[in-house]
Amino acid sequence: MSQPIIQMKSIEKHFGAVIALAGVSVDIYPGECHCLLGDNGAGKSTFIKTMSGVHKPTKGEILFEGQPMNFAVPRDAMNAGIATVHQHLAMIPLMSVSRNFFMGNEPVKKIAGIPFFDHEYANEVTMAEMRKMGINLRGPDQAVGTLSGGERQTVAIARAVHFGAKVLILDEPTSALGVRQTSNVLATIDKVRKQGIAVVFITHNVRHALAVGDRFTVLNRGSTYGTATRGDVTPEELQDLMAGGQELATLEGSLGGTV
Ligand SMILES: Nc1ncnc2c1ncn2[C@@H]1O[C@H](COP(=O)(O)OP(=O)(O)OP(=O)(O)O)[C@@H](O)[C@H]1O
Ligand SMILES: [Mg+2]
Numbered sequence: 001m002s003q004p005i006i007q008m009k010s011i012e013k014h015f016g017a018v019i020a021l022a023g024v025s026v027d028i029y030p031g032e033c034h035c036l037l038g039d040n041g042a043g044k045s046t047f048i049k050t051m052s053g054v055h056k057p058t059k060g061e062i063l064f065e066g067q068p069m070n071f072a073v074p075r076d077a078m079n080a081g082i083a084t085v086h087q088h089l090a091m092i093p094l095m096s097v098s099r100n101f102f103m104g105n106e107p108v109k110k111i112a113g114i115p116f117f118d119h120e121y122a123n124e125v126t127m128a129e130m131r132k133m134g135i136n137l138r139g140p141d142q143a144v145g146t147l148s149g150g151e152r153q154t155v156a157i158a159r160a161v162h163f164g165a166k167v168l169i170l171d172e173p174t175s176a177l178g179v180r181q182t183s184n185v186l187a188t189i190d191k192v193r194k195q196g197i198a199v200v201f202i203t204h205n206v207r208h209a210l211a212v213g214d215r216f217t218v219l220n221r222g223s224t225y226g227t228a229t230r231g232d233v234t235p236e237e238l239q240d241l242m243a244g245g246q247e248l249a250t251l252e253g254s255l256g257g258t259v
Helices: 044-051 074-080 097-101 119-132 149-162 179-194 206-212 235-241 245-255
Strands: 006-015 018-028 033-037 059-064 082-085 108-111 114-117 167-171 198-203 215-220 223-229
Touching: 006 044, 018 044, 018 059, 018 223, 033 044, 033 179, 033 206, 044 167, 044 198, 074 082, 082 149, 097 119, 097 149, 119 149, 149 167, 149 179, 179 198, 179 206, 198 206, 206 235, 215 235, 223 235
Parallel strands: 033 198, 033 215, 082 167, 167 198
Antiparallel strands: 006 018, 006 059, 108 114, 215 223
């Protein structure tokens, strides 16, 4: 494998008396889909927020492209190419797809010296970037609110890729989606990974993780047993590593079926 783009070394994060991360080490490589699994409260969001400059670790070191990461504000991480797509997307439903695509990065053209939003350029780029992800929009003026949940996730992913993400962090992108929309998002993740971008995919769902993941890190109350590689781990083992795995197995035994 190539050099890791991010190295998280023995990361601890305490919130007062709460130990959200108790010494987690993970390397993230370009072109891999790295799944981060774990039950509620396991520390997944805290981990990616530490990775993207939102939280400072209480202990431990983070290297980005081999250098100590020292981002003062999350915007620094974004400028360096670490993009996070949150579950609750920052989009304005009544505004067009292309307006949302360029929100905060508006292209400008001057007419008689006065700056205007460059609709033509924005529309062209938005249509092209969405097409690359396998989605044919009715038109760039379509309101984001009329897209499906999976399509909206894809807009957010395509936008991050267009603006130069090297690491794309997805926090539960499939948790609110039906089967078909989930497969669209998983296909999008696959395309992004093949472009050499590192994808960090957070999910509760072992099947979603196994569909696209190259490597798997399971967090359990702020700790991990390490990272497993595709092919070296079965769905049952992954499920068991997640908090509740053992309890689910016991429940399954007592109910006499599959939970
Ligand atoms: N800002 C905060 N202040 C205090 N405690 C926090 C803070 N953020 C997270 N925690 C605590 O840290 C632990 C890990 O939380 P985190 O949100 O990282 O879990 P998670 O794995 O993302 O869970 P979920 O699947 O529910 O999103 C929890 O016990 C949580 O209450
Ligand atoms: Mg979370």
